[in-house]
Amino acid sequence: MRLPLVIDLETKYTFRQYSDPKQLRITVVGAYDYATDTSHTFLEEELGELYSLMEKASYIVGFNIVGFDLPVLSAYYPGDVKQFKTLDLLDDIRNKLGRRLSLDMLLKATLGKQKTGHGLQAVEFYKEGKIEELKSYCLHDVLFTKDLFEYGCEHATVYFLEGVAKTAVPVSWKTYRRPLEEQHDISLTLPF
Template sequence: MREIVFDVETKKSLDEVGGRDHVEALGVSVVGAYFYETKEYRAFEEWEIGAFEERLRTSDLVIGFNTKNFDYPVLQPYFKQVRIASLPTLDIFEDVTKQLGHRLSLQALSSATLNAKKTSDGLQALVWYKEGKIEEIKKYCLKDVELTRGLYEYGKEHGHLLFDSLYDSRVHAVPVNWKGQTHMPLRKIIENAFLSRQRLFIEYVSRQKQEGEEFKKKRKIDIYAMNGKEISAYCHLRQAIRNFKLEGILAAEPVNEFYKAPQDVQSSLF
């Protein structure tokens, strides 16, 4: 697939342009990208953005970190052919924020998930730009692209990313589902199984894990109740009723077995 991972470094800070309402005025110093089709990293300077636009225009998926709220608005003034908001996009920052309800930095996710760190920060990149050290910006930007690519590939393979919690100093998992759904949507599979009282094998990610466990687990369940955000189901492994958040379920496969929910048995008595 023609997937592209990218990151943008700017010429100005938010303070210099009057705040977040003027992101489009920041200007681009460097765009860093990884192209899966050719397996290459490349850094583009401001005068080369037209070449990057051409590669982006034919992409199947664009992957980034805080792409929609930052990188895209910064880039759009440079683009002549592409309406950037229409591109198929996977924004890791957006997905993680939706799951957790709060933000995590690229550094926080990379450190726990990949055991890797950023080499610098955006403020230093601004200093380098003013000093004319474009090659330093390129190295830094491409390292961020490498980290973003690493998070994407880890999440795609494992169904979650990791982060160190400031509240309990433990490693937690945040579920992601980036494998793509070319078949029946996952929620529909779960709804159909519930309505027909058909058992499911599910693969899901829990936020925390016990000693000797993994974050990603597989369970055979009978769904007893379902609402907008979670299901209540009998877990055959635990032999007890458990609640599973829908956002944490990565896959579901119907089993050729059927069951009766407690409410079915109760209604049959009358």
């Protein structure tokens, strides 16, 4: 039985320095594994441990994973990251609204929570050698994304503020939370 894996990653560089996501280089990947109800962080040199979780997952869930996380990860992963089944919360909401919303906007209106920082701060943590702070920041984003995903699964709606008005966005995420029994149809890496 396969269950979702929620991921987020942070990079050494920004798009100000490189336009190709593959050149941004990973500092840390955070993951929440529904199969074991555990969260993990993986530094760049530990990514092999992440791959087996990704390959066992029913879906890879995240916020901007199709446009950012998976393209960055493709510089490392020996298989084809496009073969993973995904639910990109940002893409799903953008397809419904015709515009992007930040994770922070959705968290505030839906859950009354707020992110602890921003991606550029994560780059600074890395440059300053603050690896534990970097891991913590990344894992907070993973757990916030998980909380938003679960709210959407349970209520079929998430919210954002438009001025002072709380606006609903209907979502159909519940199916992504269900276990899958089918075999993998992706190229699996060698065990690490």
